[in-house]
Amino acid sequence: MCYSVASVQPPQLPSVYPIAQAAFPDWSFKAFSEEAQRPRYTMRMAMRCVSGEREVLGFSLLWSAPDEVHILNIASAPVWRRKGIGQVLLEDALSLARREGALQMILEVRASNTPAIALYTKAGFLEIGRRKRYYRAPVEDAIVFAREIEHVGQVVER
Numbered sequence: 331m332c333y334s335v336a337s338v339q340p341p342q343l344p345s346v347y348p349i350a351q352a353a354f355p356d357w358s359f360k361a362f363s364e365e366a367q368r369p370r371y372t373m374r375m376a377m378r379c380v381s382g383e384r385e386v387l388g389f390s391l392l393w394s395a396p397d398e399v400h401i402l403n404i405a406s407a408p409v410w411r412r413k414g415i416g417q418v419l420l421e422d423a424l425s426l427a428r429r430e431g432a433l434q435m436i437l438e439v440r441a442s443n444t445p446a447i448a449l450y451t452k453a454g455f456l457e458i459g460r461r462k463r464y465y466r467a468p469v470e471d472a473i474v475f476a477r478e479i480e481h482v483g484q485v486v487e488r
């Protein structure tokens with residue numbers, strides 16, 4: 331299988347939105363599009379290439395803060411789950427963080443979100459705290475995960 335990951339351009343938002351909607355049903359297309367285009371936000375999409383055609387299989391939404399990259403969302407299309415797409419998107423996010431010279435990657439996840447927690451733990455993220463009643467509908471705690479970004483042999487200019 332050939333996968334590629336690229337930044338989402340505004341005309342591509344409608345092809346990515348069904349994946350967002352399947353994972354986060356309350357997210358309107360308007361809010362999704364606005365977030366994708368905010369300053370310092372990057373939306374990336376994972377695609378498979380079959381006979382020259384590209385099919386979007388998942389996306390991530392990242393926010394670059396000084397020294398940190400936050401993963402705001404990551405989702406794979408329901409039929410493509412457990413096939414490595416989440417890992418591809420996470421590796422891509424880590425590469426972006428390295429390129430930006432970030433020192434750590436950070437994210438929040440619902441305490442009951444077993445697949446996402448397993449994904450982040452497998453990728454070396456560690457729990458660094460909890461935010462009580464952070465999520466609504468349903469109300470739930472967030473677990474905060476972080477991972478240091480290695481810069482082996484790379485000079486980070488500040």
Ligand SMILES: CC(C)(COP(=O)(O)OP(=O)(O)OC[C@H]1O[C@@H](n2cnc3c(N)ncnc32)[C@H](O)[C@@H]1OP(=O)(O)O)[C@@H](O)C(=O)NCCC(=O)NCCS
Nearest residue numbers: 353404405406411412413414415416417445446448449452
């Ligand atoms: C979380 C999510 C992005 C994972 O994506 P994915 O493409 O299925 O993940 P991958 O196939 O790359 O899985 C990588 C590893 O994560 C872990 N993992 C992923 N899904 C899992 C599950 N349902 N149960 C247990 N472990 C799981 C496994 O360790 C897996 O490695 P393995 O298959 O070799 O055992 C996906 O379930 C999803 O889109 N969920 C809905 C949106 C969401 O909750 N996003 C997180 C917001 S913070």
